[in-house]
Amino acid sequence: IDGVRLTKTQRKLYEHCDMGSLEEQLKLIDSEDPKGEKRILLITDGVFSMDGDMAPLDEIEKLGSEYGAMIYVDDAHGDGVLGRDKKGKGIVDHFGLQGKVQVEMNTYSKAMGVVGGTITGSRDLVNFLRNTGRSYLLSGSPPPAIAGGAIGALEVLDPKSQYFEPVVEKLLGNCSYFKSKIVDIGFGHEITAASAKCPTAIVPIICGENDVAKNLSDRLMEEGIFALPIVFPMVPRGTARIRVMMNAGLSKDDLDFALMKFEDLGRELKIF
Numbered sequence: 001i002d003g004v005r006l007t008k009t010q011r012k013l014y015e016h017c018d019m020g021s022l023e024e025q026l027k028l029i030d031s032e033d034p035k036g037e038k039r040i041l042l043i044t045d046g047v048f049s050m051d052g053d054m055a056p057l058d059e060i061e062k063l064g065s066e067y068g069a070m071i072y073v074d075d076a077h078g079d080g081v082l083g084r085d086k087k088g089k090g091i092v093d094h095f096g097l098q099g100k101v102q103v104e105m106n107t108y109s110k111a112m113g114v115v116g117g118t119i120t121g122s123r124d125l126v127n128f129l130r131n132t133g134r135s136y137l138l139s140g141s142p143p144p145a146i147a148g149g150a151i152g153a154l155e156v157l158d159p160k161s162q163y164f165e166p167v168v169e170k171l172l173g174n175c176s177y178f179k180s181k182i183v184d185i186g187f188g189h190e191i192t193a194a195s196a197k198c199p200t201a202i203v204p205i206i207c208g209e210n211d212v213a214k215n216l217s218d219r220l221m222e223e224g225i226f227a228l229p230i231v232f233p234m235v236p237r238g239t240a241r242i243r244v245m246m247n248a249g250l251s252k253d254d255l256d257f258a259l260m261k262f263e264d265l266g267r268e269l270k271i272f
Contacts, residue, residue, distance in 0.1 A: 012029065019059050022063055026066075026067040040067065040070065041069065041070050041071075041072055042063075042070065043074070044057070044060055045076070046073050046076075046079075047077035047202065049077055050204065050241075050243070051195060052077075052198055052202030052204055053195065054082075057071075057094075057095045061095075061097055065100070071100070071102055072101075072103040073104055075090045075104060075106055076105070076106070077110055078094070079107065079110070079112075080112055080153075080168070086168045086172060087157065088111065090106065092104055102122070103119065103121045104119070104120045104121065106120070112149075113149070114146055114153065167248040170248040171247070171248035174250055175199065175201055176199075177252070179196035181259050185266070187205050187262070187266060187271070188272065189239075192204055192206050202244075203243070203244035204241045204242075204243055205241055205242040205262070206239055206240075207269075208271065209240055210232055212271060214231065215269060216229070216265055216271070217229040219265050220261060220265065223265075225261055227244055228242070228243065229242055230243045
């Protein structure tokens with residue numbers, strides 16, 4: 001987002017996950033550039049970090065192809081979670097769009113549990129970024145322990161590796177169980193309910209006002225549950241929340257304990 005804000009090139013915004021709005025902007029660009037001289041880059045998150053919803057990447061790619069636009073997807077929250085056959089290859093694999101997305105950005109700071117990241121694309125794109133990307137050129141290399149941690153995380157996801165573990169399957173099972181139960185116990189806001197239908201690891205538990213979310217987070221911490229609040233201005237007023245980030249290492253007993261505390265404190269703080 002900051003990169004888009006700082007760019008000196010022309011930029012246009014479309015409504016969240018609204019393909020009609022996106023096509024309107026693409027048509028406007030066409031009308032302003034009848035010779036087709038401008039290069040268009042469609043930028044989207046794969047999974048949106050606050051609500052845990054997914055971009056309709058298949059529809060975005062279709063419009064991009066129709067209007068001659070390149071696709072850039074930031075898959076920070078999809079990598080290691082989404083993908084066909086529960087392999088965690090991310091949203092591009094989830095929609096079967098390999099070779100049709102020109103730029104894919106991944107991070108090692110979410111599902112992988114370390115830091116750093118990658119940009120994947122054509123060889124020409126990678127060489128261009130290596131030679132012109134200032135944040136790459138003017139940064140130090142990751143320490144060996146960090147690089148080793150990233151490699152190790154990838155090996156755990158690789159079915160051909162001796163270190164492979166079915167962590168994605170466990171993670172998705174935990175997500176499905178916790179999301180359905182959190183709605184059942186009373187956290188029924190439409191954003192929370194919508195997240196229960198989405199196979200991502202982000203669970204937005206809407207509390208309403210900032211102080212309520214902060215109080216719930218503090219009380220959960222006292223019970224040994226680490227769940228941070230997200231408040232205005234990071235999210236719109238009235239939608240302050242606890243953002244639960246699901247973990248494959250949690251047992252059903254862990255989840256049931258957390259759900260019990262969420263229910264008790266939700267009633268005590270009059271969230272429902």
